[in-house]
Amino acid sequence: MKRHEKAIIIGGGISGKLAARVLSEFFKEVVMIERDQESVRPVPRKGARQGEHLHALLHAGAHGLEELFPGITEKFYESGALKINSTKDLAWFHHGVWKLRFDGGYTTALQTRPHLEWHIEQYIKAIPNVLIYYNHNVKNYFYNIEENRITGVEVITANNSTKTFIADVVVDASGASSFTTNWLKQVGVDIPQHKVEIGLSYVTQLFQLPENRSRDWMIKLIYPNPPHEKIGGSLSKVEGDQYISTIMSYEYEINEKQVLENEHGFIELSKRLPKLDIYDEIKDGTPISKTSVFRVPHIIWKRFDKVRNLPAGLLLIGDTVCRIDPVFGQGMSIAVLEAMALQKLFLKKSNNLQKTITIFHKKIAKIISVIWNMVVTEDFRYSGTSGKKPIGLKFQQWYAKQIFLLSSEDEKVYNTFIKVMNLVKPMTILMKPGILIKVLAMSFRIE
Template sequence: MSRNERAIIIGGGVSGKLAARVVSDFFKEVIIIERDQEPQGPFPRKGAPQGQHLHALLHAGENGLEILFPGITKKFHSSGAVKINSTQDLAWFHHGVWKVRFDGGYTTTLQTRPHLEWHIEQYMKCIPNVTFLYNHDVQNYIYNEEKNQIIGIDVFDGSDTVKSLFADLVVDASGVSSLSSSWLNKRGISIPEQKVNIGLSYLSKSFQLPESPKRDWAIKLVYPNPPQEKIGGTISKVEGNRYIVTLIGYHNEVNAKEVLKNDSSFIELSKKLPKLDIYHEIKDVAPLSNTSIYRVPHIVWRQFYKVRSLPDGLLLIGDTVCRIDPVFGQGMSIAVLEALTLQKLLQNRSHNLQKTFHKKVAKIISPIWNMVIIEDFRYPETTGKKPAGLSFQQWYAKNIFLLSSQNQYIYNSFVKVMNLVRPITILMHPRIIKQVLKKTYTTLLKGPDSK
């Protein structure tokens, strides 16, 4: 088989589809291996239990998705996804204050993950050199030990036989419990990783809310104010004129078994949020769905770029590399940025694709990981490697959050960082530093109880 004949993608989720879209321009044949059955519509699937919960595609993710799939944003909207003004239609209670609301001039799309995945999949099926193999499970890698190279996979389709598929490139997009990690560990190859225990539980339910003239938002976030508060929630409009309510609890604060008993238990849990806004929206409304639960006991960043003996012919992407705290809604957008990075490297015919790709992925993840764990470590129960200068970073970030309740410029800058379109360094602009110092000085004058 000559170079660039075939690429195999392990996992047909978002990151797998993104990887397949990119490599389809550079390989004659692309095969996506997916455990689940072929979807029959925009419905939750067994292999993505997190899909029944609220997801967000940040600005960087939405912009990148449009580059990879031209016109897909219009298809989202024409099939029911909700287009909102990012800073005007979002009501956000964060660290004890409401963010200032104004027209920032940019938009966000609200939709369920199954709706997003379905449209991506339909686009993929129009690419002639891409094939899906549903109901297939990867059993092992085919390995050329002499060359230290992955040259294919063994797959099981539920029959009595295992078939071998050879490839020039294998991309593992199968998620946090990937074959690659266990395969490398069995061969005595250690993967440096950062792991932070957060004990997070997600519980979600769909509702049909009556129209209300008082509802001046399309999505409302009520975040806990750590370390005292551990329970938060979001209510968001999605396609089908529905609303998804997702309640979260850090460090096992939520008794999931109790909440799953009946609908009223979910309603009661919403009363424990810092604000009762979500409770008042759903307390008298019959739900459209059962309560779904998803647990994230820890987040992990596997630093494959540090593995010297990583076999050639293998790339890792998405949650296979890093599962981030989903409360911040960055996972899918990180996968989009990784796919765009892979596209650029393939276009430039970069030397040593594997090594270069994994190093660049690390540069994407590193600042986001740091930004997330700064918040996770506000809880003393959080365990793992703490970033340098944690106390200072938490102090500065807290001031940014509080100033975002009154200063449009600071909130607008924060929104750009949060949406991964600008680096976090813009929050160190002299104009912002001056406001932080001014607020700190004012707080000291007023006393410890002042915000």
């Protein structure tokens, strides 16, 4: 197979690493430019402030990751990640009810984001034609205005010198704060976008908990019942016999400064959850980390697939395209699905490079569209949420609510919902006649 010469990837986060893995098959050289320093062990990165908080890899993401990096799942477990039964070991309080717990045959790896990302990086480092430049920061694009083509990047190194990289394609995987959007505006490129203000804040702390033989779960989720409840939380066992607890709120319901100033601020905050289960666990635990705060004022989807005059040679992926509401744990899995889509396109030898890039942006728009609609349907349960509402919002919210309630008593409905939530099956399977009848029956029962 004939390979292209060189690809440049801006950003060494999860999306950047996944892109490097895929492009290493189709380019003679892949250069990844990362502004953070090299990690020697699994620790949160400065450039990924959200990395200190609870993350989840959904089933579709886990399957895709294993396909891209054969054996990585076992590496997770060998180094401390916990293998759990996704439906039996999860205790989930959602919209005022506890979901059923049963053995559905699904497994999930519980681990911190740094642990997962570090293992991916070890695989990337073992690929001979991938070069990683740490402590390097992209300053500008090289742009051929006559051809409307990006040909490379200008980079500032750790010692403040300038370096030039020229390539066939430049991939921006640097995330939501990417400079590309402003750069494109400067050269006259308008980017349509969807933006929804959600006022989300995250507060997280690590704990060691005393042994408790009655603890029959590995991860516990206490979600708010909107619109009146705005605070939710989670407690999950992770590697190193530690527990990570994250408390989130919509409409900035949490006073973060107050939590940080109080030595026991996080534990006190857990009392405000809809259930006291997490408080009852951590009140006797030992905090083993500082309290971390992360804000997501809005979610945004930049429609690069609709830009007619996007410069050739520029490919965008991950949070650079769409930052989704992290409460639903879909971000990393979306990145994996996008990488898999990119790989499939490059395997179609009939496509030239620019055609592959153009089609890729349209492909990932289809991936994002369904998930975006699913997420904002829930976000708009709060009156403080602002932005463009999906068509048929009220019906979607009503129907989803019935599914949530049925998931507390009907194993078949919950099992179907799990497949949708984990991005394994389309939402349409929740509209099959058998489930539709149960939804209608539930609504009559409630009324």
